[in-house]
Amino acid sequence: MTQTFTLDGKTVPFEDGQTIMQAATKAGVFIPHLCYHPEFKPHGSCKLCTVKVNGRQTASCTMRAMPGMVVESDTEEINAERRALTQMLFVEGNHFCPSCEKSGNCQLQATAYHLGMMSPHFDHFFPNRAVDASHPEVLLDFNRCILCSLCVRASRDVDGKNVFALSGRGIKTHLIVNAKSGRLGDTDFTLADKAAQVCPVGVILVKRKGFSVPIGERTYDKAPIAATVEGR
Amino acid sequence: MALKEMHPEAVAGIVDRVVSRWRRDPTCMVQILREIQEACDWIPPEAIDRLQATLGVPRTKIEGVAGFYSFFYLQPRGRYRVLFSDNVTDRMQGNMALMERLCGSLWVEPGKVSEDGLVSIDKTSCTGMCDQGPGMLVNNLAITRLSVERIDQIAELIRNEVPLLDWPAEFFAVEDNIRKADILLASSMQPGDALRAARERVPSDGLAASNMRSWREGLPSGLGGPAAMLDEIKRANLRGRGGAGFTTGLKWEACRNAPLKAGQQRFVVCNADEGEPGTFKDRVLLTSYADLVFEGMTVAAYAIGARRGFLYLRGEYRYLLEPLNVVLERRRKDNLLGTNIIGIPGGDFDIEIHLGAGAYVCGEESALIESLEGKRGTPRNRPPFPVTNGYLDQPTIVNNVETFAAAALIALNGGEWYAGIGTKHSAGTKILSVSGDCERPGIYEYPFGVSVRQVLEDCGAKDTQAVQVSGPSGICVAPAEFDRVIGFEDIPTAGAFTIFDNSRDMFEVARNYVHFFQHESCGFCTPCRVGTSLLKNLMDKLHNGCGSPYDFAEIEKLNQLLQSMSHCGLGHTACNPVLDTIEKFRPAYEKHMRQADFEPAFDLDRALAAARQMTGRDDPAAHIIKEEFGEDA
Ligand SMILES: Cc1cc2nc3c(=O)[nH]c(=O)nc-3n(C[C@H](O)[C@H](O)[C@H](O)COP(=O)(O)O)c2cc1C
Ligand code: SF4
Numbered sequence: 023m024t025q026t027f028t029l030d031g032k033t034v035p036f037e038d039g040q041t042i043m044q045a046a047t048k049a050g051v052f053i054p055h056l057c058y059h060p061e062f063k064p065h066g067s068c069k070l071c072t073v074k075v076n077g078r079q080t081a082s083c084t085m086r087a088m089p090g091m092v093v094e095s096d097t098e099e100i101n102a103e104r105r106a107l108t109q110m111l112f113v114e115g116n117h118f119c120p121s122c123e124k125s126g127n128c129q130l131q132a133t134a135y136h137l138g139m140m141s142p143h144f145d146h147f148f149p150n151r152a153v154d155a156s157h158p159e160v161l162l163d164f165n166r167c168i169l170c171s172l173c174v175r176a177s178r179d180v181d182g183k184n185v186f187a188l189s190g191r192g193i194k195t196h197l198i199v200n201a202k203s204g205r206l207g208d209t210d211f212t213l214a215d216k217a218a219q220v221c222p223v224g225v226i227l228v229k230r231k232g233f234s235v236p237i238g239e240r241t242y243d244k245a246p247i248a249a250t251v252e253g254r
Numbered sequence: 255m256a257l258k259e260m261h262p263e264a265v266a267g268i269v270d271r272v273v274s275r276w277r278r279d280p281t282c283m284v285q286i287l288r289e290i291q292e293a294c295d296w297i298p299p300e301a302i303d304r305l306q307a308t309l310g311v312p313r314t315k316i317e318g319v320a321g322f323y324s325f326f327y328l329q330p331r332g333r334y335r336v337l338f339s340d341n342v343t344d345r346m347q348g349n350m351a352l353m354e355r356l357c358g359s360l361w362v363e364p365g366k367v368s369e370d371g372l373v374s375i376d377k378t379s380c381t382g383m384c385d386q387g388p389g390m391l392v393n394n395l396a397i398t399r400l401s402v403e404r405i406d407q408i409a410e411l412i413r414n415e416v417p418l419l420d421w422p423a424e425f426f427a428v429e430d431n432i433r434k435a436d437i438l439l440a441s442s443m444q445p446g447d448a449l450r451a452a453r454e455r456v457p458s459d460g461l462a463a464s465n466m467r468s469w470r471e472g473l474p475s476g477l478g479g480p481a482a483m484l485d486e487i488k489r490a491n492l493r494g495r496g497g498a499g500f501t502t503g504l505k506w507e508a509c510r511n512a513p514l515k516a517g518q519q520r521f522v523v524c525n526a527d528e529g530e531p532g533t534f535k536d537r538v539l540l541t542s543y544a545d546l547v548f549e550g551m552t553v554a555a556y557a558i559g560a561r562r563g564f565l566y567l568r569g570e571y572r573y574l575l576e577p578l579n580v581v582l583e584r585r586r587k588d589n590l591l592g593t594n595i596i597g598i599p600g601g602d603f604d605i606e607i608h609l610g611a612g613a614y615v616c617g618e619e620s621a622l623i624e625s626l627e628g629k630r631g632t633p634r635n636r637p638p639f640p641v642t643n644g645y646l647d648q649p650t651i652v653n654n655v656e657t658f659a660a661a662a663l664i665a666l667n668g669g670e671w672y673a674g675i676g677t678k679h680s681a682g683t684k685i686l687s688v689s690g691d692c693e694r695p696g697i698y699e700y701p702f703g704v705s706v707r708q709v710l711e712d713c714g715a716k717d718t719q720a721v722q723v724s725g726p727s728g729i730c731v732a733p734a735e736f737d738r739v740i741g742f743e744d745i746p747t748a749g750a751f752t753i754f755d756n757s758r759d760m761f762e763v764a765r766n767y768v769h770f771f772q773h774e775s776c777g778f779c780t781p782c783r784v785g786t787s788l789l790k791n792l793m794d795k796l797h798n799g800c801g802s803p804y805d806f807a808e809i810e811k812l813n814q815l816l817q818s819m820s821h822c823g824l825g826h827t828a829c830n831p832v833l834d835t836i837e838k839f840r841p842a843y844e845k846h847m848r849q850a851d852f853e854p855a856f857d858l859d860r861a862l863a864a865a866r867q868m869t870g871r872d873d874p875a876a877h878i879i880k881e882e883f884g885e886d887a
């Protein structure tokens with residue numbers, strides 16, 4: 023007999039060891055997320071995927087599904103909080119979407135649309151973050167880093183390289199690369215690395231590929247982010 | 255001492271010595287980095303080169319760890335690294351003026367290094383000397399009772415480059431200030447008493463039979479002892495003293511019952527991070543009652559079947575490291591640690607001390623374990639909990655210093671005796687760290703159930719406006735509530751008891767606490783990382799006289815978000831001080847508000863301050879005066 027829990031009233035089957043996120047995705051239900059990626063160990067840091075389990079909030083990407091759980095996700099209350107989280111991520115960094123190569127392919131932007139975010143609401147922090155253009159093939163624009171650690175996990179767990187890591191603490195948390203100079207050009211990073219492909223926002227950008235797919239024809243221009251899961 | 259230009263080979267030599275002292279074990283990374291910095295004054299890139307080579311750990315990982323802790327420096331700092339404790343009590347004792355004075359006489363700006371690399375001066379979170387403040391750390395050694403004279407002497411000593419070892423000993427004197435002792439602080443227990451009593455315990459009926467595991471897995475000896483000991487802890491109704499109040503017996507039992515995979519073992523961890531501003535009772539326990547604490551840890555090891563233990567000591571208490579190691583050494587000699595303890599076959603247990611490095615969040619038990627493993631102190635995703643998946647993924651109990659001390663007493667005198675003290679839901683005594691506006695700040699031990707009013711009376715507090723119980727993450731108690739009592743059923747506390755008289759601005763108290771949380775957020779999760787900064791900005795906006803009722807609504811909203819979305823207790827409680835004071839001391843906020851519904855945080859006149867400083871102007875024409883401006887706290 024398969025085990026089930028309910029998600030917004032819908033019965034969702036799951037296998038032992040699956041998280042709520044995994045089971046929901048399999049069942050075609052979209053839960054907003056930024057630091058979760060099906061190929062990597064969950065991190066549980068962005069908190070966009072927060073749901074209510076039996077009345078208590080928890081991150082669905084790290085919480086194991088249990089039989090009989092009552093999970094709420096797509097409610098006005100939770101979506102309002104998720105919206106505030108995306109607003110926080112926008113004001114924490116420097117996101118000027120119209121001039122960003124990732125626009126239209128960006129999960130943060132697409133999630134903000136999905137949640138109906140109309141303005142950043144909070145005062146911008148305007149942090150001063152330098153761009154790293156030292157690598158021949160890849161540009162790092164830290165202004166848009168949301169600290170999801172996907173590149174960290176990809177480099178460590180798939181590429182076996184540890185090119186990236188988080189350093190600093192609190193609001194000063196930032197991404198570092200594996201070189202004494204602190205520059206990507208002095209690491210063994212290559213375009214073939216898994217880490218080159220996982221950034222959900224516009225930090226890790228391939229050089230000389232700018233706007234090869236025109237705005238308007240990009241991933242989330244064609245279908246909203248929820249469609250990546252729903253109706254599978 | 256001029257180590258900024260240290261030769262790479264000299265650095266490599268230091269690194270190699272430190273690394274071999276820590277068994278070339280990357281899980282000791284925090285300790286390794288600390289010792290390297292003690293020798294080099296910072297962590298130079300050459301040291302990381304060497305660590306990378308000798309430990310086989312990638313540079314990103316080392317820098318990631320070093321970058322997390324406030325007391326590690328990846329940029330050169332002064333040879334004298336001065337950090338002023340910046341708890342609200344230090345503020346009340348005038349620390350800011352003292353810091354300005356020291357900066358002025360040494361020609362250095364706060365947060366910066368002097369041009370000759372001699373000295374750097376900055377602020378740090380509460381150093382746990384609130385009853386004898388203002389406090390500071392110099393190269394991580396605690397100095398108490400700062401005064402104008404003392405500051406001038408310190409300036410002179412630094413200017414003359416006098417080695418810290420030759421500074422007057424009284425600067426470093428830390429008093430216990432025990433004002434009221436009860437079962438714990440008045441205990442006359444001798445080392446080994448509790449362990450011998452635990453060994454003698456025979457299994458009581460019922461409870462013990464379900465669970466018969468000896469100290470060392472599978473050994474038939476001492477079947478009665480450990481399980482019977484655990485029963486006593488349960489019978490005592492002991493609850494954790496670190497704040498959350500979890501039932502100790504249940505925690506120990508869960509750990510004891512957790513299955514072990516091949517090669518695994520159980521661990522006992524004593525949480526001496528004591529980072530909650532205003533708390534300093536663990537410092538006193540470790541200064542004068544270390545045997546009681548270590549004995550409690552050994553009793554725990556006996557009860558759950560652990561062979562290794564750690565004391566995680568906050569970096570601010572660095573000066574306690576050597577004395578504590580002396581106590582451990584004596585206990586080994588007396589067969590109270592080591593193998594076959596007090597002749598119990600298989601009774602093997604030892605304790606190692608790890609120091610923190612300036613990170614409040616490392617008091618959170620799973621972050622503490624990460625730090626013990628040599629990592630960034632980020633709280634883990636839970637479940638699983640430490641009792642099953644703790645240190646190196648093995649069953650681990652983490653308890654507060656005071657919890658272990660109480661456990662030792664319970665081993666000696668029994669659970670029933672203990673349960674009879676205090677109240678129905680809160681057995682035993684609680685040690686309070688009393689500071690702020692009162693005549694006799696210090697350590698007070700009471701049976702649970704004591705009223706706030708009684709404590710205020712005993713410590714000689716007058717005209718009290720408010721008491722912050724359990725620090726910034728606790729609750730702010732107003733006079734109408736002074737008959738409320740200390741206990742899990744009413745006001746739970748980790749021990750801080752900070753008193754504010756009528757002369758204090760409760761808004762500024764809350765603002766100090768908000769700055770604390772912002773500084774200490776680990777930065778892992780979005781709501782806490784960004785939310786604490788937003789909250790800080792809002793409070794600063796009010797402080798600057800630009801507040802409006804709109805901002806209250808914003809604070810409410812942030813609170814909701816932090817409470818529901820944060821990853822750990824730090825984020826969950828970060829809004830507490832503000833919400834409490836808004837509710838109970840609203841006039842303090844209104845003073846900082848303008849009448850409009852909304853005021854932008856941006857203030858043109860303030861923005862011109864930098865230009866004024868550069869041009870050395872402060873005349874009326876260099877200001878843009880807005881109507882009503884000028885009410886600046
Ligand atoms: C941000 C944060 C800081 C904490 N700091 C401490 C601390 O300094 N000392 C402590 O004993 N517990 C602290 N705790 C509580 C611990 O997580 C844990 O509950 C406690 O050590 C368990 O011991 P006990 O059951 O004996 O109280 C903290 C918790 C949080 C969320
Ligand atoms: S990373 Fe995404 S959200 Fe940020 S600027 Fe680019 S498109 Fe906009």
Ligand code: SF4
Nearest residue numbers: 167168170171173221
């Ligand atoms: S660079 Fe991209 S993938 Fe890496 S942490 Fe930042 S946002 Fe995440």
Ligand code: FES
Nearest residue numbers: 055068069071083
């Ligand atoms: S997707 Fe779950 S916390 Fe980020």
Ligand code: FES
Nearest residue numbers: 776777778779782
């Ligand atoms: S728990 Fe550390 S930032 Fe949220």
